[in-house]
Amino acid sequence: MIRQLFEQQYRSGLIRDEDRIKAVPDVRTNSIVVSTSGRSFELFEDLLARLDVEVPVDFREIRIIELANASASRLAPMIQSLMDARLERLRRVQPETAELEQAVIMSDARSNALVVPQARRPEMQSGEFDGGVSTPQPPPRSPPPPPFL
Numbered sequence: 614m615i616r617q618l619f620e621q622q623y624r625s626g627l628i629r630d631e632d633r634i635k636a637v638p639d640v641r642t643n644s645i646v647v648s649t650s651g652r653s654f655e656l657f658e659d660l661l662a663r664l665d666v667e668v669p670v671d672f673r674e675i676r677i678i679e680l681a682n683a684s685a686s687r688l689a690p691m692i693q694s695l696m697d698a699r700l701e702r703l704r705r706v707q708p709e710t711a712e713l714e715q716a717v718i719m720s721d722a723r724s725n726a727l728v729v730p731q732a733r734r735p736e737m738q739s740g741e742f743d744g745g746v747s748t749p750q751p752p753p754r755s756p757p758p759p760p761f762l
Contacts (some may be wrong), residue, residue, distance in 0.1 A: 618660075619653065627643050656723070658680065674731040677721075681686050689720035692727070 619634040634649040634657060647657060680688065696716040703711035719728040 619649075619657075621724065660723070663686075676729045677733060678727040678729065680725050680727065685720035685723045685725045689718045689727055693718040 616634060616636050618633075619628065622628045623630070623633050628649075632646065632653040634653055636648075636657075638644075638648045639646055643716075647654065647729070651659065661694045693716075696718060700711060700715055703714055719729050721728055
């Protein structure tokens with residue numbers, strides 16, 4: 614992912630050829646071997662420090678939404694504010710399930726993208742009752758018997 618980010622920056626002319634990154638994971642030592650310029654190495658270390666954090670158990674997937682016309686660093690706090698207000702309203706209306714609707718919106722200024730972890734809902738994991746949100750599906754039909762020849 615990081616290599617793709619640097620390649621996109623190179624293709625769009627934002628970084629020089631010598632700033633391109635070559636990164637190879639070393640599974641044996643759980644490390645990454647990196648070859649790049651000092652300038653890009655600092656950016657790589659900063660990005661890696663932001664990404665290499667413990668992720669809460671209730672987040673299972675991260676979505677990256679690339680923006681073409683808006684600034685991610687300006688948009689993320691506005692969306693986060695709206696999502697926080699929504700959560701506060703849900704805490705008053707549905708206190709028992711409000712926390713399941715919590716959203717976190719982050720920005721990646723370098724790629725101008727929004728980073729959105731998808732919350733893991735317990736009822737989706739265990740297949741338990743979902744509070745009537747989804748309609749029950751009929752059991753799958755067995756395939757028709759083969760025609761007689």
